[in-house]
Amino acid sequence: MTNDVIHTALWVSDIESTLDFYVDGLGLEHNWEFTSDGVRNVYVGGDHGEFQFKSDVDGGGDAAVGPCGGFDHLAVGVDSTDETFERLVDHSDPPVATEPTTMAEIDRRVAFVEDPDGYVVELVERL
Template sequence: MATFLHTMVRITDPERSRAFYEALGFRFSRDMDIVRDGELEATNYFFSIGDSENVLELTYNHDGRTYEIGTAYGHIAVGVDDLDGALARLQREHGIEPERPPYRVTEGGSRICFVRDPDDYRIELIERRSH
């Protein structure tokens, strides 16, 4: 039987990324340094959300490299209880604006909205409460 463990994305500023994901409701769990041949190569930062432990791994490589997201990456989806509150908090604390105002894909469906994290990864916020 297979079990989903985590998703990993590469980051360029651990402090900004940690603050962003914590503002979305993730809990920092732990970090782990990767040392190869006596040199600090990378640090992995693990985050939990709800009852799911260590489902997000943010990897910071210490060699200063940059990344291109590419055309294959889509988004990470995160359920939030209060979409308007989450968006207001992201704007107030991180200056992050939504790509467009919240909307529904189908009539009567959940309200959703997309934002971008500090490394420009798309994050879909899905309101999980009924109105």
């Protein structure tokens, strides 16, 4: 048996803008979803893992949303950091934390943007 990362769960304030960002903008797959106890759970991802986005169906919950605690960022592997960054900026105009840059010491090209709730998303291209 091998261990894999299955998903990262995050509360979001607006599930539709979150799906617009991650599915339509970033290009991840909308894999599946369910609603339980008034919470809509939507899973998006690719071949190597998923993000679980949780949203209060009635909008009246007190779930903490946004950057907090020890959370730093989500990392998403992409074929081209520059192309993905440009598409995301054109589509969603997210706040940009770090423009595309090459990290030669780890042989990666990365950029950092914020999603609709302020979570930092790292775009990672293997060089």
